[in-house]
Amino acid sequence: MIDINARIGVALSRIREERPLIHHITNSVVMNDTANVTLHLGALPVMAWAAEEVAEMVDQADALLLNLGTPTPSRVDSMLIAGRRANERSIPVVFDPVGAGATTLRIESSLRLLDQLDVAVLRGNEGEIAALSAVWGLSEASPAPRARWVRGVESVVDTGHPAALARAMACKTGATVAITGPRDVVSDGHRVVHIDNGHLLLTAITGTGGMATTAVAVFAAVEDDLVVAAAGGLAAFAVAAEQAAPKAEGPASFKVALFDQIYSLTPERLVDSARITFAEPSDGR
């Protein structure tokens, strides 16, 4: 078993040295925040979505992040153009199916992207991933109206077995799957890791899912083992949240402290504070 904490510490050091460029095609709500998270981690963000330029921008990038919040059909077309170029260049594509399950557009757009692109990491909340899994009959939850999975972009599902869900979705899609929640879980279909960092205040501000996905994309730009990359990004973000919470008087001062802590997070502190565990192979959870 690899020493995953050591690996994510090395990854953070490489991010700070190499300053990978992360191309975001993302939603309008979180755009400023995810650009800042990218910078504070040590990478460079660029936001660009015009069909006329996305392929060229991907040519400069070290990772491509696709976030489906506030989707439009033309934005999804740009995601496909960018994603194909990213696949040709073998840079990782990280996909966040925001609100999948809330509307047909979001489900169908997610399926198009997962079908036509080689997605490196799929990051969502439990409701979003369960909604997608239900399309393929993977979810053990009984079929149900869409409202069962998410309300807007908020998960309202508790499958009771997120690790099994992540593993099944990883096998089906070929992507490493990261499901965030009180306990984060990551699986590539074989290995399963849990991350037990974080803070409840993360649920009190908008866009923390998109920020977590950003951290995953930043780590995936420098780390080829996608389970390590996803766990590293989620742990870095969640450790910063833990450091920030004692400084907060509410969600807005928490957000300020969180961003400050992401910036000042050292590889050493990340290695020491990340609570990442590999699940036993027989562990069905």
Added chain:
Amino acid sequence: MIDINARIGVALSRIREERPLIHHITNSVVMNDTANVTLHLGALPVMAWAAEEVAEMVDQADALLLNLGTPTPSRVDSMLIAGRRANERSIPVVFDPVGAGATTLRIESSLRLLDQLDVAVLRGNEGEIAALSAVWGLSEASPAPRARWVRGVESVVDTGHPAALARAMACKTGATVAITGPRDVVSDGHRVVHIDNGHLLLTAITGTGGMATTAVAVFAAVEDDLVVAAAGGLAAFAVAAEQAAPKAEGPASFKVALFDQIYSLTPERLVDSARITFAEPSDGR
């Protein structure tokens, strides 16, 4: 006369318990802030404007907020689709005619929305509401170039009788009308209430009008009496501003404190601090 302070306290308790989903079709400047205001009050935000998905998203929602800042014709078309579904489902539509009076597009889009939809609450500054009222000949101010009403999105009008303006517009449109300013006024065409909370620093940050409208939409999701809902939303936002101001060293630290205070606002403090008064029936102001 109802005990309106008690009612808005109950409304805030219900928001925290029921977590209503507020669907925003809103402007790009304030989107992140209004999503956070929604969350901090205790409700859930979702931003979605593609014509392909807005009706489906409304099906999950408890209120629909339409904000005309940064308008485009296709965005307005989506507002109409979403608004009609909201009307069919009898969930409240709260409309903010940002910058009405500045351009023909904003005036005409506002009129389309008010004409084709059953708007529950219309919330604007005095210039925006006066500009709309002038179209119908309701404003006592003499006709004048558009620049008289707003500069960009800032009111430059002082009609001297905002209560009469609100009442007349409410009678004309069938909506409850809320005009914000140094003294907020709400009228459904019969009753008129004033809210005397707030702080001058609210004028030093962008988007506070849109944030106030958001608070109104959140309250309207749980409270059927729209005068109570509008007064409750405006009072909650303004009381939080009063609590935040002493902690601020300028507008940006004020905004952080304001959001923290919205989150920590209790029904008890809202009931105690809201300064809401019914105007006498003969009170022409």
Added chain:
Amino acid sequence: MIDINARIGVALSRIREERPLIHHITNSVVMNDTANVTLHLGALPVMAWAAEEVAEMVDQADALLLNLGTPTPSRVDSMLIAGRRANERSIPVVFDPVGAGATTLRIESSLRLLDQLDVAVLRGNEGEIAALSAVWGLSEASPAPRARWVRGVESVVDTGHPAALARAMACKTGATVAITGPRDVVSDGHRVVHIDNGHLLLTAITGTGGMATTAVAVFAAVEDDLVVAAAGGLAAFAVAAEQAAPKAEGPASFKVALFDQIYSLTPERLVDSARITFAEPSDGR
């Protein structure tokens, strides 16, 4: 030689008294921040980009800011409509070619705007301005793949002679050219000034280039000498950054303090703290 510090102090006083309206057609990442910077300096922001309304909005405005971040062809078309009206009305057009050099769309859109509009001030980082200059064969740097100029929106160029670059571009375009970096430089093709204020934390948050451009547009709304206006805007922003840095624990608390300091910046402090120097005519740098 004019007393430029005195002049920018007078300009800031006029901004606070006259509250000029700044019409922004800008990118989605920085929109909220640049609206707040506009307000905190004492001016009024309005964001509007629909082709149907931009000319009418320009009719109210005292300056027009065009920012090319997150470009689309239709957004650029709106910039041209607005820019032509601004030229007809003789209000200054301030242009920020974000990421020029990263993609063909950004280079060609920049050239269209510079060719078809009378641009008052062109503000970019060294990579962006060098990329544009290379199109006209002005840059002394050898032709090179695009990746040489910018990575995403970050300059990766060090020409060694930004003053000469600014002067050459000013002569070519007719615009006053402002290049920001560790040392800012402004030239109208004849005079060259350097601004030596600022703080390294400005590189740790997204959108500081766009914020600097906003400050330039605000000053250009009240000051006809565009070298003074550009130097004033850049100095005001950079002096506020210096005042903010000691209060910061990281980039996010720095941003809060920066915005507070922009708001509380007095003409006196600006005059005292701005480090603006005219380069000697023979000074080729």
